[in-house]
Amino acid sequence: MAKRTAVKARAWFGQQIALLCLLLISAWSVWGAEMVTNGAFSGSTGWTFSTATYDSTTGRSANGSAKLYIAGRNTATAGTVTQSISIPAGSVINAVALYSQLTTNYETAGDNISVDLRYEDATTVNIFSSGELTNSAWTVRNGAGVTLAQNVNQIIITMNTKAGNNTAANASLWVDDLSISYTASNNGTTPGAMTSFGATDKQISIQVAFTGDDDNDNSCVIAYGTTPGNYNFTAPAPVKGAGIYTTTVSGLTPNTPYYFQATFTDPDNVPGTVTGTFSTTPPLSDPLLHNSINLAPNIGRPAAVGVLPVVSMESSPVPPVIIETPVT
Numbered sequence: 001m002a003k004r005t006a007v008k009a010r011a012w013f014g015q016q017i018a019l020l021c022l023l024l025i026s027a028w029s030v031w032g033a034e035m036v037t038n039g040a041f042s043g044s045t046g047w048t049f050s051t052a053t054y055d056s057t058t059g060r061s062a063n064g065s066a067k068l069y070i071a072g073r074n075t076a077t078a079g080t081v082t083q084s085i086s087i088p089a090g091s092v093i094n095a096v097a098l099y100s101q102l103t104t105n106y107e108t109a110g111d112n113i114s115v116d117l118r119y120e121d122a123t124t125v126n127i128f129s130s131g132e133l134t135n136s137a138w139t140v141r142n143g144a145g146v147t148l149a150q151n152v153n154q155i156i157i158t159m160n161t162k163a164g165n166n167t168a169a170n171a172s173l174w175v176d177d178l179s180i181s182y183t184a185s186n187n188g189t190t191p192g193a194m195t196s197f198g199a200t201d202k203q204i205s206i207q208v209a210f211t212g213d214d215d216n217d218n219s220c221v222i223a224y225g226t227t228p229g230n231y232n233f234t235a236p237a238p239v240k241g242a243g244i245y246t247t248t249v250s251g252l253t254p255n256t257p258y259y260f261q262a263t264f265t266d267p268d269n270v271p272g273t274v275t276g277t278f279s280t281t282p283p284l285s286d287p288l289l290h291n292s293i294n295l296a297p298n299i300g301r302p303a304a305v306g307v308l309p310v311v312s313m314e315s316s317p318v319p320p321v322i323i324e325t326p327v328t
């Protein structure tokens, strides 16, 4: 009994571990990945300083921060701290947090911090603006979520500060613990299933699913043939929908299997191909066409038009008499 209880306890413990792992994975997928390397400024690795400097002795968290210091009457100064990154277009910024503090002996307007992301065409998108800062201890502020319009190659922290109208005025502005959470876009294409719909004896409609391509730049060509592996004919250009391409191939032979291949292309990856085999239906029977053929014994001759079959009322063996109507 004790052994059975121990086995049960182990099973229960295993389930709890599995549940915890699931929760951690879920939390990661909700909050996304961290964009910043060494956001805590534990050393200056990963950062480039311009006018702003690395301060190894002051920090909201241990091991340093970035600092901008000025002294003198009404001196407005800007400094930057930058980091090279590579984030694909279409990624979503989920959350931005930055700690900062300001100390000055002469309060005035002109102290603020912004964080921008540099696009590949050198324009920027703002993800954090502190607004006017006053003397304070370390304070955390948050930025805004945004969807990235282009590939991003740099984080730019811009620090502005200004001391007041006093020859002895000075100001020190620090930033630390920058965190930018984002969800990376899925710009590559993953081909999905090929299916058909609405097949007749002469045409087949094809649809091919795909996932990814958040940046909407993939394309698809559908080819087909009547023997496996030989896709000699190109289908009309497929129409792109949400996660699906659709086309209709017509002029086909009834009751025949056709072999289809969809080839995806995407600048972001090599998606490959997907294939499927679908058949046209048996030939449709046209009742009107059928009857006219049956009723026209001399089909192809003009005299066949307007034939009036007249059947004798007498019983066999006298054969029925057929009178042909003269052609007018």
Ligand SMILES: [Ca+2]
Pocket: 040, 041, 042, 059, 060, 061, 062, 063, 064, 065, 176, 177
């Ligand atoms: Ca720090």
Ligand SMILES: [Ca+2]
Pocket: 107, 108, 109, 110, 111, 132, 133, 134, 135
């Ligand atoms: Ca101020």
Ligand SMILES: [Ca+2]
Pocket: 187, 188, 189, 213, 214, 215, 216, 217, 218, 266, 267, 268
């Ligand atoms: Ca793409």
